[in-house]
Amino acid sequence: MTTTEHSTAARASTAARGTKVGRIPVLGVSPVVDDGRWPAKAVPGEQVPVSATVFREGHDAVAATAVLVRPDGSELTARMTLGTPGLDDHHAVLTPDAPGEWGLRVEGWSDPYGTWEHDATIKVRAGVDSALMLEEGARLLERAAALPGRDEEGAGALRHAAARLRDTSLDDKTRLQAGLAGDVHAALERLPLREMVSPSPTFPLRVERQLAAFTSWYEFFPRSEGARWDEEAGRWVSGTFRTAAERLPAIAEMGFDVAYLTPVHPIGRTNRKGPNNSLVAGPLDPGSPYAIGAAEGGHDALHPDLGTFEDFDFFVARARELGLEVALDLALQCSPDHPWVTEHPEWFTTRADGTIAYAENPPKKYQDIYPLNFDNDPEGIYAEVKRVVDVWIEHGVTLFRVDNPHTKPVEFWEWLIAEVNREHPEVVWLSEAFTKPAMMHTLAKVGFQQSYSYFAWRNAAWELREYLTQLTTESAHYMRPSFWPTTHDILTPTMQYGGPPVFKLRAVLAALLSPSWGIYTGYELVEHAARPGAEEQLDNEKYQYRPRDFARAEREGWSLAPYLTKLNRVRRDHPALQQLRGTAFHATDDENVLAFSRRKVTAEGEDLIIVVVNLDPHAVRETTVHLDMAALGRTWSDRFTVTDLLTGATYEWGEHDYVRLDPYTEPAHVFHVRGA
Secondary structure, three states, X not given: OOHHHHHHHHHHHXXXXXXXXXXXXXXXXXXXXXXXXXXXXXXXXXXXXXXXXXXXXXXXXXXXEEEEEOOOOOEEEEEOEEOOOOOOEEEXXXXXXXXEEEEEEEEEEEOHHHXXXXXXXXXXXXXXXXXXXXXXXXXXXXXXXXXXXXXXXXXXXXHHHHHHHOOOOOOHHHHHHHHOOHHHHHHHHHOOOXXXXXXXXXXXXXXXXXXXXXXXXXXXXXXXXXXXXXXXOOEEEOOOHHHHHOOHHHHHHOOOOEEEEOOOOOEOXXXXXXXXXXXXXXXXXXXXXXXXXXXXXXXXXXXXXXXXHHHHHHHHHHHHHOOOXXXXXXXXXXXXXXXXXXXXXXXXXXXXXXXXXXXXXXXXXXXXXXXXXXXXXHHHHHHHHHHHHHHHHHOOOOEEEEXXXXXXXXXXXXXXXXXXXXXXXXXXXXXXXXXXXXXXXXXXXXXXXXXXXXXXHOOOHHHXXXXXXXXXXXXXXXXXXXXXXXXXOOOOHHHHHOHHHHHHHHHHHHHHHOOEEEEEOOHHHOOOOEOOOOOOEOOOOOOOOOOOOHHHHHHHOOOOHHHHHHHHHHHHHOHHHHOOOOEEEEEEOOOOEEEEEEEEEEOOEEEEEEEEEEOOOOOOEEEEEEXXXXXXXXXXXXXXXXXXXXXXXXXXXXXXXXXXXEOOOEOEEEEEEOOO
């Protein structure tokens, strides 16, 4: 009987008896999302840590195998290792190699060789039942040698050991050693002798393309790129998709791989917002692109100032030439002028006075926006949104940054993402839900490949350690955080008052703590002036044109573009930074200095990065870093060479290391451990 047949038979036997536990209990399998209600997530090449509690009655040896089931039914397997003695926790790491809908299970089994090895070692050395134990060992090894699929080298080693176990010309201890030899262990490691194989349920594992987990986003408003003031006409002239395409080479040169556009649709005129979110707009103010819909069309249309679909297609094609993918903001809300308002009034909430309810977050009121009501005609609105998304996919959009998904039904997102990804598995969804943890996590579970995070508000070392520990353990198998130091809506007090040093150190943290990160255009220019009383930019680009002189900043040497380029290059060059798992924090004598490492070990070798960041943008910090050498895969006495990937400087490091970080020159070390 093959391993698969044995597993199937064991599963059928368990079901026939009406029990929920197999002959060998297998409990607490991970990674599993809510008992398999939704799939855990991975990407090709990502190391998936598999664990389970596996035990049995009595004292016989028990073992476990982790199994990944490919979409075609073939399997990847790994013998699991026992973790903490007495806790029966078993662990293995498996690496899926292609996208698709995979399965994950753990098979517990009785290990007759392990039982014999334990008992025979004790009895033969004590001279108790030696002949019997040696004969039982010989029979076990003969059975193991005859297993289907056994390689000739292994079979020969096992048969030779069985013969030595029966060789009465040798003393008992020498015969025993033949059964414990290294080549015997190697053969049984490759194909163990398994009895009472008891598989767990097979849980879903969704393996998506690498961009689902590893991305560098660059956000900008296309209308600002190429916008100019027309003196003769006394008005602003909007940028277009053609002028926005001129910005793409610089974005690609900085190492970003996603060009993310805020909404590009017609903007309503009713209650249009003026500069800095004022309630009075002039006749030439462009309005917020989030107030979607006008006489020119709705979510499936382009703002005429930006150009035609031919121009949009040109933009997408140019992005692809440069190795960039295009993301579009999906903001499911409407201006009062949106065609849906007159064509489908049932898609909105009507108040007691007969008016349509505006969007509100009391005491805030968004007078230029109507929120959608998904309950009156769910079939109609679901189908229409799916149609809109399909329009943009047909025009080359492969990522959607979803605005405020937490204000729409979760079941809608589960349905929409599943429908779209069934037809277009390459499409990636980013959830912009700055809200309560339960909602953020559930949106990730139901399908969002990436999620905005609380990173912008985590500044102290203890906050970052606590947050990353949660992200890399509790939710790592379903929630992929995206770290953004600022957005067009967010400019925290830390970013307002820290100057260039804080923009550099926060970029280091965002880019190297998370496999997915992003910046809002102007970050490289250290735009930090806030609107009084608000955590957002002064002269917010949501309400006006904002052309920027990037060339002047680079010419005069105060642009952060070269620094961002280095960070993205480091990310691309080091596989350890392309995964969330493998993060370890290290102690420092100064809580204003954060030290962490990321390590990835494969058959090809090891990649090890150590990052030390001065979290104080106002002062030089000197401290000693105390490395957790075990987390680095080193002994406590090891010494090794580290090279700073930002400066090229080389140092000799060990367990305790002095650092001095000047926020005005280099606020961080990003070390590659040489030889790792």
